[in-house]
Amino acid sequence: MWATAGRAIIQRGSLMLSLSLAWHLVWFTRVTLSLVLFLVIITRQLHRQFPLFALYSGWISVAGMAVLAVNYARFTNGYDYFVAIAVSNGVEAVLGFAIIYQMFAERVRRYPAISGMGKSVFRAVTLFFVILAVVFAWLSPGLGASHLISLYSVTQRTVRTLQCGQLVFLFLFCGYFRLSWRSRAFGIALGLGILSSTSLAVNAIHSQIATANTWSQSEYLAGLVNDSTYLIAVLVWLYYMLAPEPAPQPTDGPLPPHDLETWNRELERLLEP
Amino acid sequence: MTLAIILAILALSVPVGIRLAKGRSVAPRIAQIRSVDLRAFRNLMDPEEEQYLRRHLPPADFRRIQRQRLRAAVEYINCAAFNAAVLTHFAEAARRSPDPVTAQAAAKLIDNAIRLRSYAFRAIPKLYLAMVFPGRGVSPARVAESYELMTRQVVLLGLQYPTGEIPRAL
Numbered sequence: 001m002w003a004t005a006g007r008a009i010i011q012r013g014s015l016m017l018s019l020s021l022a023w024h025l026v027w028f029t030r031v032t033l034s035l036v037l038f039l040v041i042i043t044r045q046l047h048r049q050f051p052l053f054a055l056y057s058g059w060i061s062v063a064g065m066a067v068l069a070v071n072y073a074r075f076t077n078g079y080d081y082f083v084a085i086a087v088s089n090g091v092e093a094v095l096g097f098a099i100i101y102q103m104f105a106e107r108v109r110r111y112p113a114i115s116g117m118g119k120s121v122f123r124a125v126t127l128f129f130v131i132l133a134v135v136f137a138w139l140s141p142g143l144g145a146s147h148l149i150s151l152y153s154v155t156q157r158t159v160r161t162l163q164c165g166q167l168v169f170l171f172l173f174c175g176y177f178r179l180s181w182r183s184r185a186f187g188i189a190l191g192l193g194i195l196s197s198t199s200l201a202v203n204a205i206h207s208q209i210a211t212a213n214t215w216s217q218s219e220y221l222a223g224l225v226n227d228s229t230y231l232i233a234v235l236v237w238l239y240y241m242l243a244p245e246p247a248p249q250p251t252d253g254p255l256p257p258h259d260l261e262t263w264n265r266e267l268e269r270l271l272e273p
Numbered sequence: 274m275t276l277a278i279i280l281a282i283l284a285l286s287v288p289v290g291i292r293l294a295k296g297r298s299v300a301p302r303i304a305q306i307r308s309v310d311l312r313a314f315r316n317l318m319d320p321e322e323e324q325y326l327r328r329h330l331p332p333a334d335f336r337r338i339q340r341q342r343l344r345a346a347v348e349y350i351n352c353a354a355f356n357a358a359v360l361t362h363f364a365e366a367a368r369r370s371p372d373p374v375t376a377q378a379a380a381k382l383i384d385n386a387i388r389l390r391s392y393a394f395r396a397i398p399k400l401y402l403a404m405v406f407p408g409r410g411v412s413p414a415r416v417a418e419s420y421e422l423m424t425r426q427v428v429l430l431g432l433q434y435p436t437g438e439i440p441r442a443l
Contacts, residue, residue, distance in 0.1 A: 111383065111384065111387050112384065113384045113385075113387045113388040113391065114387055114388075117391065171291050176390065176394070177387050177390055177391075178358045178361045178362060178390075180365050189291075190291055193288065193291055197288065
């Protein structure tokens with residue numbers, strides 16, 4: 001019996017080691033690619049077009065490197081690491097909200113018919129999700145080794161709930177009114193959507209299965225999934241920033257007469273029963 | 274666990290939203306525009322017509338007929354909103370025209386198409402509410418007016434935009 005238990009512990013230990021190794025590999029890759037993303041944005045002068053996203057990518061690369069340094073530095077402890085993560089994610093969340101709002105405002109700005117209404121609805125939707133997130137926080141307070149970690153976990157979930165809600169609204173609103181997306185703006189929103197939705201799902205599931213006082217396999221797994229998703233989001237952003245923006249195609253040239261007639265018939269069909 | 278499920282659903286709705294935002298706007302064709310009978314729609318929404326039916330039909334029959342009329346009106350509005358969406362796509366291309374007159378006409382068409390979809394979004398729940406309470410008067414007349422204005426601008430755009438994008442779709 002003891003031998004079986006011993007084997008189980010060793011297997012569990014090696015699994016945790018593998019998860020930890022995979023997580024750190026993904027983490028390194030993600031931070032490196034974030035830096036590449038920032039450099040791409042600067043060299044291609046995309047910061048003029050997307051200043052907030054440029055700031056965001058700069059922050060995630062610098063903060064990512066700083067958190068890595070804190071993780072491996074000998075003179076830092078767990079509390080320092082926690083503070084570094086909290087500051088990094090806090091600023092990232094603020095920038096994330098700013099990007100979502102800016103993207104929405106940019107989309108509706110060109111359409112005066114819905115500009116005012118859209119902004120009011122956006123604010124109402126945000127308020128609704130704030131209330132929803134507060135209710136979730138009240139119903140399910142976070143698990144953690146300390147009050148601070150619990151608070152961080154709940155805050156993180158609240159932020160992701162809000163971002164998911166705002167992004168769902170942004171996509172549905174633009175989809176319903178057929179507002180045109182430039183491909184890079186869509187890529188930025190897509191990356192944020194992937195990041196916030198997976199992070200929220202992982203946080204929600206993790207909060208149900210995690211134990212309060214131990215650093216278990218689920219912690220490594222959650223970390224691995226979160227960083228993998230982050231890596232995917234960075235790859236999506238890189239793809240959209242590197243891909244050429246399709247130029248708008250206002251075609252010109254004379255219209256053949258038969259095409260005009262077809263167009264007119266189509267209009268007649270609209271106007272007459 | 275319930276909370277986890279709710280949050281997971283919310284998280285999953287992001288990719289669905291993305292799909293709707295991107296997928297539905299993929300290359301509509303002019304041929305997709307459906308015929309919308311504005312006069313029939315106005316008849317369905319006419320309060321005098323409603324009063325006439327109310328006076329001449331037994332209450333149960335009136336409620337049944339009125340529900341059918343409202344259902345038909347919803348269909349009309351859905352069609353008009355769909356047409357507005359298709360026209361928006363083509364007007365977006367026209368808005369980039371170097372000709373300022375064409376670009377202006379296209380911008381106006383987009384404005385009206387979006388307004389129509391906005392009215393439709395608000396009018397349809399109103400009509401469904403009226404189906405539950407058939408005696409309640411309802412008149413989404415602004416939808417009809419907006420649709421008429423939009424189709425007038427389509428004529429203007431069609432005459433002013435003799436370019437390749439629209440005819441190729443035809």
